[in-house]
Amino acid sequence: MxxxxxxxxxxxxxxxxxxxxxxxxxxxxxxxxxxxxxxxxxxxxxxxxxxxxxxxxxxxxxxxxxxxxxxxxxxxxxxxxxxxxxxxxxxxxxxxxxxxxxxxxxxxxxxxxxxxxxxxxxxxxxxxxxxxxxxxxxxxxxxxxxxxxxxxxxxxxxxxxxxxxxxxxxxxxxxxxxxxxxxxxxxxxxxxxxxxxxxxxxxxxxxxxxxxxRGNVTFKLTISTLAHASHSGMFGGAAPDAMLAAITLLATLHAADGSVAVDGLTSRESATPEYSEDKLAHEAALLEGVASIGHGPVLSRLWNQPAITITGIDAPTVVNASNTLTPSVTVKLSARIAPGQSATDAYDALEAHLTAHAPFGAHLEISDVDRGDPxxxxxxxxxxxxxxxxxxxxxxxxxxxxxxxxxxxxxxxxxxxxxxxxxxxxxxxxxxxxxxxxxxxxxxxxxxxxxxxxxxxxxxxxxxx
Known part of the structure; x- marks a missing residue:
């Protein structure tokens, strides 16, 4: 009452x-x-x-x-x-x-x-x-x-x-x-x-x-496969370029439904108010026909589950594109951490996942790390x-x-x-x-x-x- x-x-x-x-x-x-x-x-x-x-x-x-x-x-x-x-x-x-x-x-x-x-x-x-x-x-x-x-x-x-x-x-x-x-x-x-x-x-x-x-872990991740750029016509199809390695590696961070697929990142169980898919579509400005990602109640996904977003990529621009294999690509990774997990443990889980899933023997470098606890x-x-x-x-x-x-x-x-x-x-x-x-x-x-x-x-x- x-x-x-x-x-x-x-x-x-x-x-x-x-x-x-x-x-x-x-x-x-x-x-x-x-x-x-x-x-x-x-x-x-x-x-x-x-x-x-x-x-x-x-x-x-x-x-x-x-x-x-x-x-x-x-x-x-x-x-x-x-x-x-x-x-x-x-x-x-x-x-x-x-x-x-x-x-x-x-x-x-x-x-x-x-x-x-x-x-x-x-x-x-x-x-x-x-x-x-x-x-x-x-x-x-x-x-x-x-x-x-x-x-x-x-x-x-x-x-x-x-x-x-x-x-x-x-x-x-x-x-x-x-x-x-x-x-x-x-x-x-x-x-x-x-x-x-x-x-x-x-x-x-x-x-x-x-x-x-939620807490957060952010860092720069550089993926490198070549000592220098090479002609894509001459070596493409055999030499792995860094963009291919980056796309392949980053795709392992999420399951098919868009939820986080990194072992060691945890979720929290907690009741949430009613919040519809339509409300999410309006407030997050989803384009017509675009579906939400993840599973469970919407607010559980937003408040009590981890999320990973690639917020920036340093790579050749379209206007400057040339017919070469890119030797290195750097991305900015931003992870949101569910309450109940420390940012340090979350970072360790992310680092272990990336290292274990680096394709083609790609070299990884992590820098500029920030951590914040939930x-x-x-x-x-x-x-x-x-x-x-x-x-x-x-x-x-x-x-x-x-x-x-x-x-x-x-x-x-x-x-x-x-x-x-x-x-x-x-x-x-x-x-x-x-x-x-x-x-x-x-x-x-x-x-x-x-x-x-x-x-x-x-x-x-x-x-x-």
Missing amino acids: TETLQPHPLLAQLTEAVQGGMPVAIAELGRLVRIPSVSWDGFDAAHVATSAAAVKELLDQLGVFDSVEISRAPIDESRMGQPAILATRAAKNGRPTILLYAHHDVQPPGNAEDWESNPFEPTVRGDRLYGRGAADDKAGVMAHVAAIRAFVETVGDDFNLGLVAFFEGEEEFGSRSFANFLVQHREQLAADVIVVADSDNWDVNTPSLTVGL FLVETGGWAVAEAKDAMHQAWGVEPLETGIGGSIPFISTLVEIFPDAQILVTGVEDPDSRAHSPNESLHLGVFQRAILTEAVLLAKLESRA
Whole structure:
């Protein structure tokens, strides 16, 4: 039986403050979207620094933090990570501390011709704001900023709740300095509750609290068969070219139905909400006549089973094709790991499979390896109950507890460094946000309800001893 919703005493005032602040929040988000803060190698790191400075300015303007700084941590002995913003305010009178996480870096835009508008020019069409980072995850940054602003407008600036804002600058490039950053700023980042605003919602009318995340293993795989290119007419049919070897090897990763066929990669049994094949076809944009892959309930495939995708291939382009046998081909392999398996064990299984199935004696080289463990939220804590109640009040419907097919690898690092903190994975995205894809967008109604959710949560924690 659904319990009668008991509105928070400040709900009406918080709602008015959030609504009144929406034009400013959208404008500020637009300014962030205009900064092409791609954190990948090969892109101008100065843009990430510009983005960090812009976010710092937003936090400074709130006027509630004891300290706001831009900081970088080392990746290793020779490389530094991208700039992150860290703001802190100490708790008073026995109140808890809440850490608000998001990231201000973005994915590369991809091909400009695939966008209906400039990826770095925020554009409103209908009820959506389009642009790279408009949803993932500059909207997460702005949801935190706007929620704090509405909270302070409602309760005043002399509140007792401890606040930490941590906005990372390299999440889209693997959070490679993340662990070192946590160690470097451990005391400043310590919190009772951590809100990670980097996930999605069930749809534009129904909020979700993400309680399960797949892990990931990514690496470059180079397949080589020849010391140099040779004439395909003279040697084709006898000498194995690297493209043939690559196609043959990669085909062994999947069964005939498209499910993963790598021994040692595990699945997890868990009940999932109803999600039809038609819904998958719509939300994943399957072309007419294209069937889904894998077996079992759709959401089990997306949340609780492994997946392997080849996300890039370095090989001769069609325009530069010549009649030669290719000596080497490099691919980028991305594997999603089901909750319950470590990323290290998954990598070992993938490496063993590739080595065992290398055709024609092809030479394999694996490089640039990234690993991130899966994560399951402990749903019995008081913070989960508070967050779900805040969602219910802000959205007017009860939230769902969901998994997600994507990965947020650093969460397992947060748990390791701060084992007593309660983790809440929320977000401002919806199934049509197209994060990482062309025409990424933010539903402005979802944005407003996400801000109100967090403002209500802050008010609830302010009154909690």
